[in-house]
Amino acid sequence: QVRGAPAIALLGCLSLAVELAGGAGPSEDLRALEEFVGQKLGFLLTARPTAANLGREAERLRTFVRQQVETPGVTPQQLRESIIEYIEGLLEKDRRDNRNIGAHGASHILGRVPGGGPVNLLTHCNTGTLATAGYGTALGVVRALHQRGSLSRVFCTETRPYNQGSRLSALELRHDAIPVTLIADSAAAATMRERGVQAVVVGADRVAANGDVANKIGTFQLAVAAQHLGIPFYVAAPSSTCDPTLASGRLIPIEERPGTELTNLGGVLLADPEVDVWNPAFDVTPHELITGGIITEWGVFAPSEL
Secondary structure (H helix, E strand, O other), X not given: OOOOHHHHHHHHHHHHHHHHHOOOXXXXXXXXHHHHHHHHHHHHHOOOOOOHHHHHHHHHHHHHHHHHHOOOOOOHHHHHHHHHHHHHHHHHHHHHHHHHHHHHHHHXXXXXXXXXXXXXXXXXXXXXXXXXXXXXXXXXXXXXXXXXXXXEEXXXXXXXXXXXXXXXXXXXXXXXXXXXXXXXXXXXXXXXXXXXXXXXXXXXXXXXXXXXXEEEOOHHHHHHHHHHHOOOEEEEOOHHHEEOOOOOHHXXXXXXXXXXHHHEEOOEEOOXXXXXXXXXXXXXXXXXXXXXXXXEOOEEEOHHHO
């Protein structure tokens, strides 16, 4: 049920670790085991072409495995154990980075609010413990503010058509006793204007060299509304989502999803089954609309500073 890009990368690697721990793959041949891992990573890469960190982590893991295979005296069992330890290290690094993102984002937002808070935020999709190794990126900022006693309320979009906001974000925020109000996607601009939203904070799947950001479909329109209303718009993402090889967001590959996600819900037909559907999973927000900044584990940067 988890659909965030960091989750695809981390949970995909974690599933590989579980398979290896359970004895999957060749047990006597180092090269065959390396090939097995490579095949699993190749399949994982087909899950989310928009996500930059997925490809980067897969390539790093491939390089690590190649180095281990070429180390004299390494046995297949030692290779398995080293891969599992490597992936566990990825999970721990993600948690650490997320907490840093939360701390930097909270401080930056509070620094722009007269009186220092408490603040009302609006977020989109799921960027929390269910989309990362733990704590979260945009929801990490929410958690950091809540832990400081500086969060009044977070407004959470339902995030159609897959409803990651209502199914996941609202669930985990309620679980952690964080004040959350669920809204329809189409109510976002009205919520910003009528309910005192002081910042919009979203995640990202890829950040181009010029600061353009690809994120869950619906992010672009939130940024447009925020700019019109003078509300700072933030993107919270680890530095691994930055892709300096792409000059702008126009070059980011955008995944498209089956039309049935719009025409059906829980087995119930909502529309003419033959209607033409365009269902992109992501959109690109131009860098000039990211008026608050891009929050990374290293601090908060203007898009031009990346």
